[in-house]
Amino acid sequence: MNVICWTDLIGTGVFAISGTLAALHKQKVHDILTLFIFAFVTATGGGTLRDVVIHAYPVAWISDANYLIVIITVVVIAIACRRWWLGILRRPLLVFDTLGIGIFTILGLEKALILGVNALAAILLGIVSALFGGVIRDTLANEVPLVFERQLYATPCLTGAIVYVLALRRGR
Amino acid sequence: MNVICWTDLIGTGVFAISGTLAALHKQKVHDILTLFIFAFVTATGGGTLRDVVIHAYPVAWISDANYLIVIITVVVIAIACRRWWLGILRRPLLVFDTLGIGIFTILGLEKALILGVNALAAILLGIVSALFGGVIRDTLANEVPLVFERQLYATPCLTGAIVYVLALRRGR
Amino acid sequence: MNVICWTDLIGTGVFAISGTLAALHKQKVHDILTLFIFAFVTATGGGTLRDVVIHAYPVAWISDANYLIVIITVVVIAIACRRWWLGILRRPLLVFDTLGIGIFTILGLEKALILGVNALAAILLGIVSALFGGVIRDTLANEVPLVFERQLYATPCLTGAIVYVLALRRGR
Numbered sequence: 001m002n003v004i005c006w007t008d009l010i011g012t013g014v015f016a017i018s019g020t021l022a023a024l025h026k027q028k029v030h031d032i033l034t035l036f037i038f039a040f041v042t043a044t045g046g047g048t049l050r051d052v053v054i055h056a057y058p059v060a061w062i063s064d065a066n067y068l069i070v071i072i073t074v075v076v077i078a079i080a081c082r083r084w085w086l087g088i089l090r091r092p093l094l095v096f097d098t099l100g101i102g103i104f105t106i107l108g109l110e111k112a113l114i115l116g117v118n119a120l121a122a123i124l125l126g127i128v129s130a131l132f133g134g135v136i137r138d139t140l141a142n143e144v145p146l147v148f149e150r151q152l153y154a155t156p157c158l159t160g161a162i163v164y165v166l167a168l169r170r171g172r
Numbered sequence: 173m174n175v176i177c178w179t180d181l182i183g184t185g186v187f188a189i190s191g192t193l194a195a196l197h198k199q200k201v202h203d204i205l206t207l208f209i210f211a212f213v214t215a216t217g218g219g220t221l222r223d224v225v226i227h228a229y230p231v232a233w234i235s236d237a238n239y240l241i242v243i244i245t246v247v248v249i250a251i252a253c254r255r256w257w258l259g260i261l262r263r264p265l266l267v268f269d270t271l272g273i274g275i276f277t278i279l280g281l282e283k284a285l286i287l288g289v290n291a292l293a294a295i296l297l298g299i300v301s302a303l304f305g306g307v308i309r310d311t312l313a314n315e316v317p318l319v320f321e322r323q324l325y326a327t328p329c330l331t332g333a334i335v336y337v338l339a340l341r342r343g344r
Numbered sequence: 345m346n347v348i349c350w351t352d353l354i355g356t357g358v359f360a361i362s363g364t365l366a367a368l369h370k371q372k373v374h375d376i377l378t379l380f381i382f383a384f385v386t387a388t389g390g391g392t393l394r395d396v397v398i399h400a401y402p403v404a405w406i407s408d409a410n411y412l413i414v415i416i417t418v419v420v421i422a423i424a425c426r427r428w429w430l431g432i433l434r435r436p437l438l439v440f441d442t443l444g445i446g447i448f449t450i451l452g453l454e455k456a457l458i459l460g461v462n463a464l465a466a467i468l469l470g471i472v473s474a475l476f477g478g479v480i481r482d483t484l485a486n487e488v489p490l491v492f493e494r495q496l497y498a499t500p501c502l503t504g505a506i507v508y509v510l511a512l513r514r515g516r
Contacts, residue, residue, distance in 0.1 A: 033299070033330045034320045040296070048225060053392060055401045057227045062293045069292070120413070121406045124384070127377070135484065140307065142316045144486045148378045158377045205471070205502045206492045212468070220397060229399045234465045241464070312479065314488045 007103055008060065009070055014100040015043040015133055016071045017089060020078040024086055026141055036075045038137055043071055045133035050108050050125050054115050098156075104130035105161050113168075123161045130157055176282075179275055180232065181242055186272040187215040187305055188243045189261060192250040196258055198313055208247045210309055215243055217305035222280050222297050226287050270328075276302035277333050285340075295333045302329055351447055352404065353414055358444040359387040359477055360415045361433060364422040368430055370485055380419045382481055387415055389477035394452050394469050398459050442500075448474035449505050457512075467505045474501055 019042030023035050044061050051059045061067035078085050109126030117125065131147050138145040191214030195207050216233050223231045233239035250257050281298030289297065303319050310317040363386030367379050388405050395403045405411035422429050453470030461469065475491050482489040 031327045033327055037320075052224055052396055053403055054406060059225055062226060062289055065290050065292050068296065117406055118409050120409050124412065139311060139483060139486075140317060140320070142311075142314065142486065145484060148381075148484070155375045155377055203499045205499055209492075224396055231397055234398060234461055237462050237464050240468065311483060312489060312492070314483075314486065 004107065005064075008107055009066060011100045011103040011107070012043045012061075012067050013070045013074060014096045015104075016040070016074040017078075018042055018097050018100070018134070019137055020075060021086065021089060022137060022141070024078065024082065026143075032075065032079060035079065036072070038140070039071050039075050039078075040068075041140065042133045042137040043067075045136040046104060046129040046131060047108065047133070049132050050112070050129040053128075054112055054117060054125065056111060056115060101130045101157055102160060104133075105157050106164060109161055109164060119165050119169075123158075123165055126161045127157055176279065177236075180279055181238060183272045183275040183279070184215045184233075184239050185242045185246060186268045187276075188212070188246040189250075190214055190269050190272070190306070191309055192247060193258065193261060194309060194313070196250065196254065198315075204247065204251060207251065208244070210312070211243050211247050211250075212240075213312065214305045214309040215239075217308040218276060218301040218303060219280065219305070221304050222284070222301040225300075226284055226289060226297065228283060228287060273302045273329055274332060276305075277329050278336060281333055281336060291337050291341075295330075295337060298333045299329055348451065349408075352451055353410060355444045355447040355451070356387045356405075356411050357414045357418060358440045359448075360384070360418040361422075362386055362441050362444070362478070363481055364419060365430065365433060366481060366485070368422065368426065370487075376419065376423060379423065380416070382484070383415050383419050383422075384412075385484065386477045386481040387411075389480040390448060390473040390475060391452065391477070393476050394456070394473040397472075398456055398461060398469065400455060400459060445474045445501055446504060448477075449501050450508060453505055453508060463509050463513075467502075467509060470505045471501055 016039040019039035020035055022042070023038035044067065048059050048061070051057065105126040107126075108129030109122050111129075112122035112125040113119070134147055135145040138147075188211040191211035192207055194214070195210035216239065220231050220233070223229065277298040279298075280301030281294050283301075284294035284297040285291070306319055307317040310319075360383040363383035364379055366386070367382035388411065392403050392405070395401065449470040451470075452473030453466050455473075456466035456469040457463070478491055479489040482491075
């Protein structure tokens with residue numbers, strides 16, 4: 001397994017943590033499967049959307065069981081140590097979340113560029129893969145997606161993607 | 173037409189009934205097309221999502237017009253005998269709904285296994301095809317999906333899928 | 345570029361305008377990327393859904409950068425002349441929106457028919473491509489989709505699609 005795979009799995013884990021925290025905090029979760037669905041949707045929603053739109057089959061979490069194993073592990077830990085989980089992870093999560101968004105934007109952008117998508121659409125697809133897991137999670141919880149309410153996420157994500165594409169072009 | 177096709181069409185009809193009941197009960201429906209969209213989304217949403225993600229084209233309701241005919245028939249009956257429909261079907265529906273979820277979980281799981289998806293992802297895809305029609309329906313109606321609020325649905329669905337896969341393995 | 349392409353781009357522009365107006369009016373938008381996502385989702389959501397379901401790859405806005413350029417132009421104008429945009433465009437927009445729905449229904453229907461989809465499913469796909477951009481936009485804004493609340497949109501759209509298919513058959 002190469003560096004990109006590891007980065008991708010780490011991003012998946014971080015987003016799964018974010019999904020369990022969101023679900024537990026909103027107290028809209030009553031059983032383990034629901035908690036798992038929130039973690040799963042947050043971690044894989046954006047990337048799956050991207051892969052389906054650019055026809056990059058098979059989708060990562062289907063061809064490689066490690067993605068689901070990471071998500072299940074996160075959910076089991078979250079259930080087993082619920083109080084500790086909510087107490088300890090609240091603060092650093094914002095850091096992890098932002099890190100996860102950064103990682104997924106670049107990975108998504110690169111995947112699209114490799115498949116021959118033009119730069120404009122690739123930037124958009126990078127952003128979609130980074131942000132739409134959270135967007136789907138919040139929509140399922142019947143809330144306005146966090147990303148639309150906080151300047152924190154979206155603009156840095158866009159800026160990073162544009163800088164990355166310009167740097168790539170310059171480097172060639 | 174074989175047994176699987178018939179089971180699938182029956183499941184589609186049951187979920188279409190569930191969709192019309194949900195839409196009529198919420199009084200968010202003002203015309204026949206909206207009622208049809210709710211029935212259609214409930215009946216086909218989960219399976220379509222599964223087929224797109226595992227690249228099982230053509231999607232069932234596109235290659236076989238019988239699915240849409242079943243859904244249209246349900247909607248026409250629901251409009252024609254609205255009062256009777258809401259009165260008579262409320263109670264037994266929960267039974268039908270649970271039955272539909274059971275049928276779709278197994279059908280979805282099998283379809284994924286046939287296409288070579290690993291057991292873990294196949295279980296998840298069975299659950300997605302059974303539950304996400306209702307999840308999309310409730311999300312469009314701007315409500316927290318029923319499935320996340322009731323223990324009734326999700327856990328038995330997960331248990332059944334796992335037992336089925338284990339039994340399959342044992343049987344080989 | 346032929347007439348269909350131009351019609352498609354005009355429809356995209358009209359729906360992008362509709363998306364920016366909805367987002368600005370709801371005051372749920374705080375930065376330029378969010379505004380862009382609302383415009384983008386409204387303009388491309390329905391068509392992307394249709395293309396993915398009927399396996400019509402590559403999706404239009406990925407293979408042709410003009411779609412994204414039209415949407416970005418609309419968003420930049422909307423930000424630059426925000427007050428004027430909200431004041432002038434409110435009224436005529438309903439006209440444009442209805443026009444856009446008409447255009448997209450026919451284009452979506454034709455694309456499905458060309459790909460060999462049966463008439464019933466093609467009518468449905470025409471409607472999905474015309475209405476689901478707005479449906480996704482409203483769902484992300486955590487509101488019941490406008491199209492389900494107003495008789496204005498859905499039924500004329502359905503009637504038009506059916507008449508069109510009947511006329512096509514007669515014409516052969």
